[in-house]
Structures are given as structure tokens and as C-alpha cells.
Amino acid sequence: MMECRRLKNAEELAAAGVWQVYTEAFPREERRSWEQHCLAMDREECFCCLEMRDKGETVGLVFCWEMEQGVFVEHLAVCAERRGLGLGHLMLECLQKWGKPLVLEAELPATETARRRLRFYRSAGFVILPDAHVQLPFHRDTPEVPMHLLSWPCAFTREAVEALEQFLRERVMIFAG
Numbered sequence: 001m002m003e004c005r006r007l008k009n010a011e012e013l014a015a016a017g018v019w020q021v022y023t024e025a026f027p028r029e030e031r032r033s034w035e036q037h038c039l040a041m042d043r044e045e046c047f048c049c050l051e052m053r054d055k056g057e058t059v060g061l062v063f064c065w066e067m068e069q070g071v072f073v074e075h076l077a078v079c080a081e082r083r084g085l086g087l088g089h090l091m092l093e094c095l096q097k098w099g100k101p102l103v104l105e106a107e108l109p110a111t112e113t114a115r116r117r118l119r120f121y122r123s124a125g126f127v128i129l130p131d132a133h134v135q136l137p138f139h140r141d142t143p144e145v146p147m148h149l150l151s152w153p154c155a156f157t158r159e160a161v162e163a164l165e166q167f168l169r170e171r172v173m174i175f176a177g
Contacts, residue, residue, distance in 0.1 A: 004094040010038035017058030025077035029142040040175040070101030126150040
């Protein structure tokens with residue numbers, strides 16, 4: 001049976017199987033280090049991890065930040081052997097049940113994988129926002145990455161996007177190194 005549970009601190013994160021899914025799904029330049037995650041989880045109540053489990057095994061994760069405008073979905077991943085089975089949609093449904101607007105970043109459609117991700121998010125009801133956006137670097141030696149911003153259930157206003165950008169600079173990226 002599928003279960004989606006919220007991990008509240010670094011100790012719970014260490015005990016769960018999400019770290020392996022995370023490091024296999026995202027290259028170094030697109031993810032935080034273990035130490036950065038532990039710091040964020042221990043110091044920021046608005047940062048959390050949702051773990052999707054099936055029969056006691058971690059099959060997916062969402063790292064997200066709760067903010068005034070809604071929830072910023074920083075990372076969503078399904079373990080490689082379970083992709084294409086609808087688990088990503090189930091994880092988004094868990095977040096949508098919070099009743100808050102969602103916003104996330106997705107790569108520009110330069111590759112088939114990036115195009116597939118955009119189709120996935122659009123099939124879940126996300127809207128691509130027109131504003132230019134870059135993902136700030138998680139490490140000092142990696143560059144900013146041009147991205148699309150997407151929101152659910154409707155488009156974020158320009159003011160909401162500006163507030164998000166400020167939140168990313170002031171709260172989220174202080175846990176990058």
C-alpha cells in the first residue's frame with residue numbers, strides 16, 4: 001500500500017531511504033549536499049520532505065518549502081525502477097491536498113527528458129509562467145540554470161513571482177554552498 005509521509009527533521013531524513021533516490025535522480029549541480037539538507041531541515045520549519053513509500057520501501061520524494069504565496073517544490077523524484085507508474089502524480093496529489101498554490105522549476109525543453117517533464121507537470125494541471133527565471137546555483141562552482149517556472153492551480157501573478165524570487169534568494173539559497 002502506498003503511503004506519503006512528511007519527514008520533519010534531519011534525523012527522520014537519515015532513517016528514511018530518500019537520500020539514495022535523490023542522489024540518483026539529480027546530478028550534483030542540481031541538488032544540495034547532505035550537510036546543506038540537514039541544516040535546512042533543522043533550522044527552517046518551512047522546509048520539509050515528503051517520502052512516498054510502498055510496502056516499507058522508499059519509492060519517491062518531494063523536497064519543498066512552505067511560503068506565504070504557497071509551496072515551492074524544490075525537488076520531486078521517483079526511483080528509476082518505478083517511473084511511469086503514476087507515482088509522481090500521486091506525490092503531487094499529496095501536495096495539492098494541502099490546499100495551497102504550488103510552484104516549481106522545470107528545465108527548458110532542450111532535451112527529450114526535459115520535454116517529458118514539462119508534459120508531466122502540464123498533465124497535472126501546472127501552468128508555465130511567462131517570466132524568465134534561473135535556478136540559483138546549489139554550489140559555488142556551478143552556474144545558474146535557465147528554467148521555466150510553473151504553478152498550480154493557476155498562473156502566479158507577477159507580484160507572487162517577485163515574492164518567490166525574493167524567498168529563494170533570502171531563505172532557500174542560504175542553504176547552498
